[in-house]
Amino acid sequence: KAGxxxxxxxxxxxxxxxxxxxxxxxxxxRSVSWYQQTPGQGLQFLFEYFSETQRNKGNFPGRxxxxxxxxxxxxxxxxxxxxxxxxxYLCASSLKPGVQxxxxxxxxxxx
Amino acid sequence: xxxxxxxxxxxTAQEGEFITINCSYSVGISALHWLQQHPGGGIVSLFMxxxxxxxxxxxxxxxxxxxxxxxxxxxxxxxxxxxVYICAVKRRDxxxxxxxxxxxxxxTIIP
Numbered sequence: 322k323a324g325x326x327x328x329x330x331x332x333x334x335x336x337x338x339x340x341x342x343x344x345x346x347x348x349x350x351r352s353v354s355w356y357q358q359t360p361g362q363g364l365q366f367l368f369e370y371f372s373e374t375q376r377n378k379g380n381f382p383g384r385x386x387x388x389x390x391x392x393x394x395x396x397x398x399x400x401x402x403x404x405x406x407x408x409x410y411l412c413a414s415s416l417k418p419g420v421q422x423x424x425x426x427x428x429x430x431x432x
Numbered sequence: 433x434x435x436x437x438x439x440x441x442x443x444t445a446q447e448g449e450f451i452t453i454n455c456s457y458s459v460g461i462s463a464l465h466w467l468q469q470h471p472g473g474g475i476v477s478l479f480m481x482x483x484x485x486x487x488x489x490x491x492x493x494x495x496x497x498x499x500x501x502x503x504x505x506x507x508x509x510x511x512x513x514x515x516v517y518i519c520a521v522k523r524r525d526x527x528x529x530x531x532x533x534x535x536x537x538x539x540t541i542i543p
Contacts, residue, residue: 354531364518364533377529409473421465423475 323347325414325424333430339400342427346393346414352376353395354421355387358409367410370395399429407431435459438519438534446542451506453537455519458500465531466493466504467518475518478504511541 326345334340346353355367366379370389387397393414399406407430413421437456445451455464466478479486479493481502486493490509495502506513519534 356531363535364520366530366532369530379530411475413475413477420480421477423477426473428473 325412325422327410327412327424327427329427330425331428331430333432334402335432336402336404338402339398340402340429342397342410342412342429344395344397344412344414344424346395346412347416347422350414350416350422351393352415353389353393354413354415355395355397356411356413357381358411358426359405359407364411367397402431404431434535435532436519436521436534438517438537440537441535442538442540444540444542445509447510449509449541451509451513451539451541453504453517453519453539455502455504455534456500457502457519457521459521459523459532461500461521461523462529463522464495464502465520465522466502467520469516469518469536471515478517506539509541511543514540 328343344353352371354369356364357367358364367381368375368387369377373389384400389395409426409428411423411426413423415421435458439454463480463482465480468476468478481493481495490507492505516536516538518536520531522531
């Protein structure tokens with residue numbers, strides 16, 4: 322079975338722009354979670370989607386949003402990018418609670 | 433004070449040594465996860481615990497709910513165990529379930 326894939330792997334954007342990141346979960350997995358990892362804050366939970374519905378949400382501003390499609394693929398959008406949004410964005414999928422499979426991440430650099 | 437504290441922050445050991453990494457948390461949780469992150473950024477989910485002890489190969493994870501403490505042990509450590517080990521707790525916050533991460537323990541095993 323193919324693992325979790327994320328596209329693009331690397332991205333450079335300018336402050337003020339918006340960005341969309343994509344995550345394809347393992348086939349059959351209906352839950353997708355998104356995380357942000359920075360050197361200063363470490364790993365932080367963004368949100369979780371299950372069957373196209375946002376099930377849980379972390380403490381991030383409204384500039385961070387996401388959605389999940391009927392095929393379980395998920396996208397994350399960040400609007401009005403700030404320098405502090407530079408990070409590794411990870412998604413993880415799961416079939417059942419507790420066991421998450423992480424993708425390789427998208428490294429976003431905001432200049 | 434962080435809700436999840438890990439110790440030590442850095443650990444260097446000789447190949448073959450028994451390794452212990454500790455995680456303490458200050459909130460009520462429904463589960464605790466141990467994750468492994470390799471230098472390239474890829475994250476692997478090692479264990480999810482809600483009580484007791486789990487073992488997988490040379491890795492053992494224990495949790496003491498009353499003391500709000502978990503340990504990850506590695507027996508017969510090997511250079512390929514060199515990675516950052518991250519503890520994360522799952523808790524409910526105003527009806528919202530989310531993961532909160534520790535800052536990680538960087539483990540280096542010297543041949």
